[in-house]
Amino acid sequence: METIVMNLPVNAEGYLLDPNTWTREWAQEIAQGYGITLTDKHWAVIEWLRKKQSEGVALTIRKVGTSGITDIKEFYQLFPGGPLKVSSKIAGIPKPVSCI
Amino acid sequence: MKKQILIIGAGTAGTMMANKLYHEVNADEWHITIVDRDNTHYYQPGFLFIPFGIYKPEEVIRPRTEFIPKGVHFMIEEVDKIEGEKNQVVFKSGETMAYDVLIIATGVEIAPAETPGLKDKLWHKDIFDFYTYEGAVALANKLHDWPGGTMVVNLAETQIKCPVAPLEFSFLADAYFTEKGMRDKVTIQYVTPLSGAFTKPKATEMLNQLMEEKRIEVIPDFYLSHVDNDKKTIVSYDGKEVPFDLLISIPVNKGDAVIEHSQLGDEDGLNFVQTDKFSLQSKKFENVFVIGDTTNLPASKAGSVAHFEAEILTENILSYIQHKPLTATFDGHANCFIETGFGKAALIDFNYTTEPLPGKFPLAYVGPMDLLKPTLTNHMGKLAFRWVYWHMLLTGKKLPVPTHMSMSGKINETKKETTLV
Numbered sequence: 221m222e223t224i225v226m227n228l229p230v231n232a233e234g235y236l237l238d239p240n241t242w243t244r245e246w247a248q249e250i251a252q253g254y255g256i257t258l259t260d261k262h263w264a265v266i267e268w269l270r271k272k273q274s275e276g277v278a279l280t281i282r283k284v285g286t287s288g289i290t291d292i293k294e295f296y297q298l299f300p301g302g303p304l305k306v307s308s309k310i311a312g313i314p315k316p317v318s319c320i
Numbered sequence: 321m322k323k324q325i326l327i328i329g330a331g332t333a334g335t336m337m338a339n340k341l342y343h344e345v346n347a348d349e350w351h352i353t354i355v356d357r358d359n360t361h362y363y364q365p366g367f368l369f370i371p372f373g374i375y376k377p378e379e380v381i382r383p384r385t386e387f388i389p390k391g392v393h394f395m396i397e398e399v400d401k402i403e404g405e406k407n408q409v410v411f412k413s414g415e416t417m418a419y420d421v422l423i424i425a426t427g428v429e430i431a432p433a434e435t436p437g438l439k440d441k442l443w444h445k446d447i448f449d450f451y452t453y454e455g456a457v458a459l460a461n462k463l464h465d466w467p468g469g470t471m472v473v474n475l476a477e478t479q480i481k482c483p484v485a486p487l488e489f490s491f492l493a494d495a496y497f498t499e500k501g502m503r504d505k506v507t508i509q510y511v512t513p514l515s516g517a518f519t520k521p522k523a524t525e526m527l528n529q530l531m532e533e534k535r536i537e538v539i540p541d542f543y544l545s546h547v548d549n550d551k552k553t554i555v556s557y558d559g560k561e562v563p564f565d566l567l568i569s570i571p572v573n574k575g576d577a578v579i580e581h582s583q584l585g586d587e588d589g590l591n592f593v594q595t596d597k598f599s600l601q602s603k604k605f606e607n608v609f610v611i612g613d614t615t616n617l618p619a620s621k622a623g624s625v626a627h628f629e630a631e632i633l634t635e636n637i638l639s640y641i642q643h644k645p646l647t648a649t650f651d652g653h654a655n656c657f658i659e660t661g662f663g664k665a666a667l668i669d670f671n672y673t674t675e676p677l678p679g680k681f682p683l684a685y686v687g688p689m690d691l692l693k694p695t696l697t698n699h700m701g702k703l704a705f706r707w708v709y710w711h712m713l714l715t716g717k718k719l720p721v722p723t724h725m726s727m728s729g730k731i732n733e734t735k736k737e738t739t740l741v
């Protein structure tokens with residue numbers, strides 16, 4: 221199942237289908253849906269996530285916490301709820317697959 | 321002078337590689353050395369059964385030398401650093417040893433010190449692990465006369481070895497307390513950083529249902545920050561608190577310090593070695609290969625996975641020493657029994673791209689086994705694994721299971737889901 225959110229197609233869970241179609245304006249709208257106003261810190265995390273994802277890194281909360289941009293506690297404050305899931309949706313990258 | 325293949329770690333993966341390579345390489349040309357800190361090989365899957373008295377501690381221990389071929393040189397040493405540019409390792413004693421081909425098989429261990437308050441005054445009093453021999457034995461003593469209360473099973477991280485073991489522990493605990501006639505005195509809670517009992521949708525569905533049947537409460541999305549020893553609670557990064565009487569912790573799992581000293585690990589500091597997920601070659605040095613739990617592959621950290629990897633890695637190392645391209649590719653294949661209590665177990669079989677699916681698993685000699693469903697046959701399979709481990713797996717014998725995952729017998733009735741990446 222796909223739906224169109226702010227003119228871009230996302231999958232059933234709300235992850236952007238094509239990370240290349242992502243725009244900052246779109247990210248802002250999605251963030252607002254979560255009640256988040258994006259600050260410089262948010263943007264730094266989002267840019268880092270997009271960069272690492274394009275390099276093929278399997279993203280985890282721990283990796284964000286050691287990125288040098290933020291720590292885990294602050295990451296939870298920036299993106300309340302499931303910080304990695306919420307930030308990934310805003311960053312327009314696929315759902316992070318936790319390895320098993 | 322002969323050339324040197326050096327294997328660090330004589331656990332599951334290293335021992336298998338020593339056996340396989342010994343039978344494959346030309347002994348006039350190659351010398352094989354394997355090093356480990358000591359001469360005690362633990363059958364780690366047996367740690368799961370020790371707390372419930374199902375295995376006796378002595379049943380999981382054998383000397384490493386029993387499984388290492390005579391023609392392979394076994395050394396008791398701790399490697400402190402790998403100097404890839406110099407093609408040598410440095411031992412703790414300061415001595416060095418040169419290699420032509422290096423295999424890193426150093427595994428992972430629990431690192432409770434990573435979490436404040438975990439390894440504190442309640443450690444091995446009201447807080448236990450079962451991922452070590454000492455932890456499993458201490459817990460067996462504790463459970464023996466524990467009067468009941470709230471037992472919390474908590475995973476501190478998502479990347480742990482044998483990711484199904486905490487689930488199995490919870491199921492076995494339910495059966496153990498039931499059989500002791502005290503299940504109504506025990507509350508079991510499963511507190512996990514994942515969004516459900518497991519990571520992959522179909523298996524999670526089955527496991528969540530089993531949890532419910534067994535009255536085990538799943539508390540998802542809980543990422544452990546610290547343990548409060550005075551209040552006896554575990555606390556998450558977003559401030560949630562779960563009280564416990566007895567905490568069964570699966571602490572952060574980390575690769576050995578040698579990976580850190582050698583700067584071969586991922587940025588997250590967990591000391592998982594950066595490894596090509598198909599060829600199993602190190603991303604830094606072409607004559608260094610990595611196998612088992614210590615890789616950073618997006619695959620399970622399990623003995624069965626190490627076995628499939630060993631088949632691939634043997635082929636690739638033979639190609640490498642003959643200056644041929646590395647053509648064997650690992651597909652992330654894992655095959656795990658999940659003990660579900662009361663003499664039953666389920667079986668999951670999957671790889672990098674295919675999640676565990678229901679259906680039948682064809683097995684030569686034994687007959688088909690049910691996937692994603694608790695059965696008596698699967699339980700027999702799980703118990704037989706100990707025999708298979710000591711007698712076939714470690715010594716590198718062929719098992720009646722294909723190296724690459726097969727779709728034969730699996731049922732995939734879902735439409736294409738875009739969420740599965």
Ligand SMILES: Cc1cc2nc3c(=O)[nH]c(=O)nc-3n(C[C@H](O)[C@H](O)[C@H](O)COP(=O)(O)OP(=O)(O)OC[C@H]3O[C@@H](n4cnc5c(N)ncnc54)[C@H](O)[C@@H]3O)c2cc1C
Nearest residue numbers: 329331332333364365399426427482576612613622623624
């Ligand atoms: C409770 C539990 C249940 C499990 N159940 C199952 C199961 O049912 N099925 C399954 O398939 N798997 C299971 N596993 C997982 C399985 O045991 C591991 O995946 C497997 O042992 C990994 O093999 P390895 O060789 O990578 O690491 P290990 O077997 O841990 O070996 C690593 C070795 O390297 C040595 N070493 C490390 N650093 C150094 C150094 N610097 N110098 C010298 N030596 C060093 C260590 O001493 C160790 O002997 C279970 C694990 C646990 C803990």
